[in-house]
Amino acid sequence: MKVYFNGQYLELDEVRISPFDRGFQYADGVYEVMRTYYEKLFHARDHFARLKESLKAIRIKYNEVDELEDIIYKLIELNSYSNSETSAYIQITRGEFYPRKHSFPPENVKPTVFVAVTPISGDTRTLGKGIKVILEEDIRWSRCNIKSISLLPSVLANQHAVDEGAEEAIWVRDGILYEGSHTNFWGVKDEKIFTAPLSNYILPGVSRKVLIEVCRSGGIEVKEEVIKESELKTFQEFFITGTNTEVKPIIQINDWKLGDGKPGIITKKIHSLLLHYIDSKQW
Ligand SMILES: Cc1ncc(COP(=O)(O)O)c(C=O)c1O
Known part of the structure; x- marks a missing residue:
């Protein structure tokens, strides 16, 4: 499975995240989940607006949220998921810094950005029995x-x-x-x-x-x-x-x-x- 990690499209097993990543050590990050219907991201603007709000609330500076939509579509294409509905997961953490300390790392530390898409098998048309x-x-x-x-x-x-x-x-x-x-x-x-x-x-x-x-x-x-x-x-x-x-x-x-x-x-x-x-x- 191809995923997006810090500016690159990689095979999932090529992704390397440092044990000193703030997400790993402090759960210092935010995420977003969205999905497609008819192969188009449903209410993408609302999801990206909420992601921006979450980033702002915890003071992570990441100005490339608007590029994530294209990244998701690219992942759908790279994984040949074009004929099924998909769910997309985005996670952004405050990045990697050593030595470990609670307060924010220096300004030049970049956030860690991970995006993955997964095909959805569930049936939207039936409500289910409850x-x-x-x-x-x-x-x-x-x-x-x-x-x-x-x-x-x-x-x-x-x-x-x-x-x-x-x-x-x-x-x-x-x-x-x-x-x-x-x-x-x-x-x-x-x-x-x-x-x-x-x-x-x-x-x-x-x-x-x-x-x-x-x-x-x-x-x-x-x-x-x-x-x-x-x-x-x-x-x-x-x-x-x-x-x-x-x-x-x-x-x-x-x-x-x-x-x-x-x-x-x-x-x-x-x-x-x-x-x-x-x-x-x-x-
Ligand atoms: C605590 C909580 N409330 C509500 C929701 C539903 O949000 P959405 O409709 O945007 O998926 C979620 C989704 O993950 C959630 O984690």
Whole structure:
């Protein structure tokens, strides 16, 4: 597999990253994940804007974000993935510096940049039968709006979900369900959909942004309001969203089995509105 690493297209096993890279030692970096539909990057501008925001937030100077789009298409071509949909992973760390010290390295140290693309085998057209999620106390820091590579709490939470026979863990902070370990979280109440407002407690998901627009133009009312654990039973449906997750209906939260155990009507409607939007190619 060909990947991009610090200005070069290399075979994956040719990539050499120093043990003194700040990503390896401090998780000092950010990342981005995007995907294609119809072989075109979906909402690329939103992903690159978020990457720029993340870089700015942690003060990594990397001025070549706008070149990453061409790099991804080049990787798709080099790997002959042109006939399948792909997911792209970008990681930028503060670079390599020896000796190890917490404060930033000198200005001349260049960020380490890695990009890989992977074919997607999943089927976007079917919604799936629904998933179980668990609730997990949010032990993350309070800058969850930065797409940081420091993901240990999310790794542990998602593994806990898997151990419990679930697919996702939903973070609960001060009695509020903010988002999933790697997804945004939504509830449906009386045909209106709810998702946490943008803040430092959630990642501004691109799928979240797209879905809000798609729902509003499809006549579904969206409320960017928090969902409280104490009010969970007043909601009829729940689902999660993410770039690779797309829309996944939730049919069980901890031991609570929702409704008839099948994806809800509104969730199905939202999924079909999203498919329609993807098929329109107007993005
Ligand atoms: C914590 C978290 N929230 C939400 C999302 C969904 O974001 P997006 O829709 O941009 O993939 C992700 C994606 O990785 C995430 O890690």
